[in-house]
Amino acid sequence: MAQAIAFYFIAACILGFAVLVVSTKDTVHSVLFLVLDFLFVAALYVLLGAEFLAAIQILVYAGGIVVLYLFVVMLVNLKRPPEAHSDPHRRTMLGFLLAGAVLVEVGAIAIYGFSQPAMVPVPGAAMPVTGNTAQIGWLLYTSYLIPFEIASMLLLVAMIGAIVLAKREL
Amino acid sequence: MIDTLVIPLLKIVIVLNATLVAVTYMVLLERKVIAWAQSRLGPMRVGPYGILQPVADAIKLMIKEDITPVRADKWVFTAAPIISMVPALIVYAVIPFGPEVRLFGRQVTLYITDINVGLLFIVSVASVGVYGIILAGYASNSKYPLLASLRASAQLISYEVAVTLTLVSVIMMAGSLSMVSIVRAQESQRMWYAFAQPLAFAIFFIGGLAETNRAPFDMPEAEQELTGGFHTEYSGMRFALFFLAEYANMIVVSSVATTLFLGGWLRPFPNVAFLSFLDFVPSWTWFLLKSFFFLYVFIWIRATLPRYRYDQLMRLGWKVLIPLAIANLVVTGIVKVMLL
Amino acid sequence: MPITTTHYILLSAALFTIGVVGVMVRRNIIIIFMSIELILNAVNINLIAFSQQLQNGIGQVFAIFVIAVAAAEAAVGLGIILAFYRNKETVNIDEMNVMRS
Numbered sequence: 366m367a368q369a370i371a372f373y374f375i376a377a378c379i380l381g382f383a384v385l386v387v388s389t390k391d392t393v394h395s396v397l398f399l400v401l402d403f404l405f406v407a408a409l410y411v412l413l414g415a416e417f418l419a420a421i422q423i424l425v426y427a428g429g430i431v432v433l434y435l436f437v438v439m440l441v442n443l444k445r446p447p448e449a450h451s452d453p454h455r456r457t458m459l460g461f462l463l464a465g466a467v468l469v470e471v472g473a474i475a476i477y478g479f480s481q482p483a484m485v486p487v488p489g490a491a492m493p494v495t496g497n498t499a500q501i502g503w504l505l506y507t508s509y510l511i512p513f514e515i516a517s518m519l520l521l522v523a524m525i526g527a528i529v530l531a532k533r534e535l
Numbered sequence: 536m537i538d539t540l541v542i543p544l545l546k547i548v549i550v551l552n553a554t555l556v557a558v559t560y561m562v563l564l565e566r567k568v569i570a571w572a573q574s575r576l577g578p579m580r581v582g583p584y585g586i587l588q589p590v591a592d593a594i595k596l597m598i599k600e601d602i603t604p605v606r607a608d609k610w611v612f613t614a615a616p617i618i619s620m621v622p623a624l625i626v627y628a629v630i631p632f633g634p635e636v637r638l639f640g641r642q643v644t645l646y647i648t649d650i651n652v653g654l655l656f657i658v659s660v661a662s663v664g665v666y667g668i669i670l671a672g673y674a675s676n677s678k679y680p681l682l683a684s685l686r687a688s689a690q691l692i693s694y695e696v697a698v699t700l701t702l703v704s705v706i707m708m709a710g711s712l713s714m715v716s717i718v719r720a721q722e723s724q725r726m727w728y729a730f731a732q733p734l735a736f737a738i739f740f741i742g743g744l745a746e747t748n749r750a751p752f753d754m755p756e757a758e759q760e761l762t763g764g765f766h767t768e769y770s771g772m773r774f775a776l777f778f779l780a781e782y783a784n785m786i787v788v789s790s791v792a793t794t795l796f797l798g799g800w801l802r803p804f805p806n807v808a809f810l811s812f813l814d815f816v817p818s819w820t821w822f823l824l825k826s827f828f829f830l831y832v833f834i835w836i837r838a839t840l841p842r843y844r845y846d847q848l849m850r851l852g853w854k855v856l857i858p859l860a861i862a863n864l865v866v867t868g869i870v871k872v873m874l875l
Numbered sequence: 876m877p878i879t880t881t882h883y884i885l886l887s888a889a890l891f892t893i894g895v896v897g898v899m900v901r902r903n904i905i906i907i908f909m910s911i912e913l914i915l916n917a918v919n920i921n922l923i924a925f926s927q928q929l930q931n932g933i934g935q936v937f938a939i940f941v942i943a944v945a946a947a948e949a950a951v952g953l954g955i956i957l958a959f960y961r962n963k964e965t966v967n968i969d970e971m972n973v974m975r976s
Contacts, residue, residue: 369877369878372878376882383890386897386913387893387906392905392906402913413883413927414927415923415926415927415935415938417935418919422919425942426912426916429946430945430946433949433953434908434949437953437956440957441956441957457900460900461896463895464893465892468891468892471888471892475881475888479884497935501939516943519944522947523946523948523951527954529954530951530954
């Protein structure tokens, strides 16, 4: 019962703030609504029993990536006067139509998938550790070591790329 | 019902009130200690030896006129001090002041809660505190606060990396992320982690100084630089909230350093039977003593050291502390595997 | 009614759709990037909901990789935006048509 109330409240907040992100005129307010959205998504992860992911979501997404967005928005806003966002070439109706098609399609796949006979849960390999953090750490360093190393290479490349792009002269 | 709802609420009320009183008296403590370091007396007028000075400060700040700059973003301007203060207070939910004690016939734990990702929770909540500074500078709609806030937030996110890497070394030694488990690991391994990981301790302390914008890293908010930093346009109670948030952050860093490196509530030298008379001192008193020691060192350093220039500050964070923290991490990992 | 995995999937689908609307309707490139972050979050919610249903840690490991890729993409993408803004002084994607003759 309490879980249902928590889920509906968090889901309403997530969707509400997402709509506000997409529709606010002022870019800084948009970024702030995005931060709130990510905090509520982290709360949803706690509800799902993934508390390590929730802490990582706040640390990396809300505390790192969105700070980056906020910096860029402020640097871009420094010289631009606040201008109206009405744009004569904006294809609002086409956007909504396509989005509606996407929603119907994804929802249909989800509901069709769940009307099939339930899959047997794939039993995870017998793990010598319990607890969410230890389990993820065990998987990352044994079964998924190669994707882990590739992800760190990707982050290194992204770091170098961002530095090269942001320098004024090479 | 009582155990799950009433007792945690009581603990929250006690901890919050104690923190807010401690934060206001930190202002007085800092003025007094810096004054004594400079061979003068500090505030002495209000109350005996100046004890009631924080009350006078609070009244003065509350009756000041509340000015909002023209064309400033009103909602963000109001929210920025709150966003600065709240993460500093939320962290107290996981800091352990002591183990279980027997109070009024019940087993009561001396911490509000103990989640199994406690240390990660502290780090992530601290990284949300950066928003208060960025938004304060932006919402003031004025050049100097904006530049100062960008500097301050760049400093904060740079030193966050070094501090988090040192915390990983502590986690490796303790084998758990939960704060209570780290203290118990220090108890069972019979060594405070300040002696097992001196480099991590030093880096954590220096990083903590930079994270809380304290001297010698207080360039973003010094009065001589950039006309007062990111809280230039704030007056009255909102300005007070920024100040209180800074002192609350200082107390949080002290508490976390005590728990991780100085053994939390443990008494010194537990296996020396000669000192067993020290067992009469309750556990939370040890915790408070150690935290106050850290706070005193914070103020001592402010009274003694000159300020870092901004490029020296960033060079220290990126080119010195992060490589040292990574080296410490690698050495800890190797030693732990070899001495398994 | 108990909260099943279907609830989480529908929530994820709705968040995905809002992200897609944002990408297609807005003209400010930074808001388009933020809508892409919403889409990635919707995918993460899906992964972790399935990880809880199948009691397998694979979904959460995949979600960590998605977060890492999102961070890399945000860093490089914002670097490109800043470099473009330094030259053209605009963040409106309708005006980012330098390659067109």
